[in-house]
Amino acid sequence: MTKKKITNPASESYLQTVFRRFRRHRLAMAGVAVLVMLGGMALLAPVIAPYDPDAIVGTFAGAPNKEHILGTDQIGRDVFSRLLYATRVSLLVGVMATLISTVIGVVLGLVAGYFGGVIDMVIMRFTDVVMSFPYILLVLVAASIFKPGMWSIILILGFVDWPGITRLVRGNVLNLRETNFVKSDIVAGMPTWHVLFSEILPNTVAPILVYATSVLALSMLDEAALSFLGMGVQPPTASLGNMLNGAESLTVLTRQPWLWIPAGVVIILLVVAINFIGDALRDALDPKGKG
Amino acid sequence: MGKYIIKRILIAIPVLIGITVIDYVIMCLAGSPLEMLQGPRVSQATLEAKEIALGLDKPVFVQYFIWLSQLLQGNMGYSMKSYEPVSSMIASRLGPTLLLMGASLLVSLMIAIPAGIYSAIHQYSKGDYAVVTFSFLGSSIPGFFLALLLIYVFTVKLGWLPSSGMTTLGTEGGFWDVAKHMVMPVLVLAFSLAGSNIRYIRSSMLEILEKDYLRTARAKGIGRFKVIYKHALRNALVSIVTVIGMHIPMLFGGAVIIEQVFSWPGIGLMTMSAITARDYPVIMGVCLLSAIVVLLANLITDIVYALVDPTISLN
Numbered sequence A: 001m002t003k004k005k006i007t008n009p010a011s012e013s014y015l016q017t018v019f020r021r022f023r024r025h026r027l028a029m030a031g032v033a034v035l036v037m038l039g040g041m042a043l044l045a046p047v048i049a050p051y052d053p054d055a056i057v058g059t060f061a062g063a064p065n066k067e068h069i070l071g072t073d074q075i076g077r078d079v080f081s082r083l084l085y086a087t088r089v090s091l092l093v094g095v096m097a098t099l100i101s102t103v104i105g106v107v108l109g110l111v112a113g114y115f116g117g118v119i120d121m122v123i124m125r126f127t128d129v130v131m132s133f134p135y136i137l138l139v140l141v142a143a144s145i146f147k148p149g150m151w152s153i154i155l156i157l158g159f160v161d162w163p164g165i166t167r168l169v170r171g172n173v174l175n176l177r178e179t180n181f182v183k184s185d186i187v188a189g190m191p192t193w194h195v196l197f198s199e200i201l202p203n204t205v206a207p208i209l210v211y212a213t214s215v216l217a218l219s220m221l222d223e224a225a226l227s228f229l230g231m232g233v234q235p236p237t238a239s240l241g242n243m244l245n246g247a248e249s250l251t252v253l254t255r256q257p258w259l260w261i262p263a264g265v266v267i268i269l270l271v272v273a274i275n276f277i278g279d280a281l282r283d284a285l286d287p288k289g290k291g
Numbered sequence B: 001m002g003k004y005i006i007k008r009i010l011i012a013i014p015v016l017i018g019i020t021v022i023d024y025v026i027m028c029l030a031g032s033p034l035e036m037l038q039g040p041r042v043s044q045a046t047l048e049a050k051e052i053a054l055g056l057d058k059p060v061f062v063q064y065f066i067w068l069s070q071l072l073q074g075n076m077g078y079s080m081k082s083y084e085p086v087s088s089m090i091a092s093r094l095g096p097t098l099l100l101m102g103a104s105l106l107v108s109l110m111i112a113i114p115a116g117i118y119s120a121i122h123q124y125s126k127g128d129y130a131v132v133t134f135s136f137l138g139s140s141i142p143g144f145f146l147a148l149l150l151i152y153v154f155t156v157k158l159g160w161l162p163s164s165g166m167t168t169l170g171t172e173g174g175f176w177d178v179a180k181h182m183v184m185p186v187l188v189l190a191f192s193l194a195g196s197n198i199r200y201i202r203s204s205m206l207e208i209l210e211k212d213y214l215r216t217a218r219a220k221g222i223g224r225f226k227v228i229y230k231h232a233l234r235n236a237l238v239s240i241v242t243v244i245g246m247h248i249p250m251l252f253g254g255a256v257i258i259e260q261v262f263s264w265p266g267i268g269l270m271t272m273s274a275i276t277a278r279d280y281p282v283i284m285g286v287c288l289l290s291a292i293v294v295l296l297a298n299l300i301t302d303i304v305y306a307l308v309d310p311t312i313s314l315n
Helices: A014-023 A026-043 A079-115 A117-132 A135-145 A150-160 A163-176 A180-187 A192-228 A240-248 A250-255 A261-285 B002-029 B044-053 B060-072 B086-121 B126-140 B143-157 B175-209 B212-219 B224-262 B267-277 B280-308
Strands: none
Touching: A014 A261, A026 A079, A026 A261, A026 B126, A079 A117, A079 A150, A079 A163, A079 A192, A079 A240, A079 A261, A117 A163, A117 B002, A117 B280, A135 A150, A135 A192, A135 B224, A135 B267, A135 B280, A150 A192, A163 A192, A180 A192, A192 A240, A192 A261, A192 B126, A192 B143, A240 A250, A240 A261, A240 B143, A250 B143, A261 B126, A261 B143, B002 B060, B002 B280, B060 B280, B086 B126, B086 B175, B086 B224, B086 B267, B086 B280, B126 B175, B143 B175, B143 B224, B175 B224, B212 B224, B224 B267, B224 B280, B267 B280
16 A cells, blocks of 8 residues: 555646546546557557558468467458557547547537527527437438548548537537626627637537547447448458458358457447546546545 | 427427438439449430439429428338338338337336446445446447347357347247347347446436435435435436437437348338438438437427426426
């Protein structure tokens, strides 16, 4: 047992409080470790991968052995190398889609909440329309329209995931607009963009950040589902979803588990880690939180 | 109450029209269904005749209005592939999908309500951590991966459960046969739903447990069981209703992938084949149906709110 450090909550900065509260969540700390490890391996894929992910380097559907630690796929590519590159692609899709939807959501939410009136009504009705689509259906229809591929998936997910963020930001803006510091800015004649981006936005970053982690988890799951159905990232580029695609064949499912189990496990690890981190962030960033 | 419902329906109409417009525009960007007919044995003249017969030679907005006016007369159009009326196609596949969705929702609540309550009452205990971890797993495992795992274990290894369809081929089916086919798809859908449900119910229970009226109830000494099941649970109902309302669109979408994996003969399977065949009228019909389901779910959620919580006023 180490000596417990005595902290004085009054003397620490907001970020220190957040960090201290975040560290209390053991599952989230484990999540950070997993994410750093898998993310690091994905980033360093060209260095770590023993083989070219698209090159045929072994026997067809060879079981794991010393040369190919996760075996080879149906046409003789190294599964471990493909898994590294797939993680890279899936993370990239998740992060980019989340960035796009966050930017769209924040801008629309700020505008709707701040200006109100007709603009607000039009934006919110549009949000309702997008929200009323069953999500997967919209994504599937869009995916079948545009040429499938990594960038179309990023754009589709990015343009579909924003309504939640818009509602969240709009709600916060409506509250913040009534606060004295924003009112005094308006009275002082500050330009609108200054009020929006320098006063209101920083005060609503915490909930956006928490929401964005769940969007990240969701978009990674969606990429996997779409690629699994053959409408996402297209072979030969490997993604975690399309590596699972082969498991629809009975031989792969029953006799070659190394072809599909590793990719599934990596998706689960990544998404669980992100969800744990998001949960801890929600707790740590909560201004009304205890301790 | 009646006034409120009418007002809500009136608000829903422009949203619904917006949905159909966006649908139609996207659909037209998708490419022509004529592409699917092309082949060495189809002459140019046949294609043109087909184009006129399907009304595809007219501008997009005219096509949209033709579709809309037919819809208002109760005609959802005909499938371009099988020439069946869309309404009867949807009607015959709605049953299996509703069965799947209803059973999954029920099973997920049967897991989530006791687990969420247990976890809230024993906050920060080992059991609580186990329940929360389980719930995160539930919302993090891709449904199709869980489906593959289940098929691997229960169909391939143990041979207990059938992995595709709704009834055994060549038989009439019957209750037990259908029930056996349902086990795996329902488990997969219920597992992911229960994941998010548990956390909602847990956090709303935690909030309620700190309320003054619960302290009063406890102080009265009516016993732990009564405090929780009579006072706390009844107040947690509001959040349970929200959770159900929120998950209906999710279920509707999630069913698409699960139906595909298990070849469940529902709306999802039909939608997937319509999307690949660019069967416009069918896709439009499904989008419309799903939008109506979602808007109805929202409306019913708000009404049930008022029923379970008399302090919420509908104005």
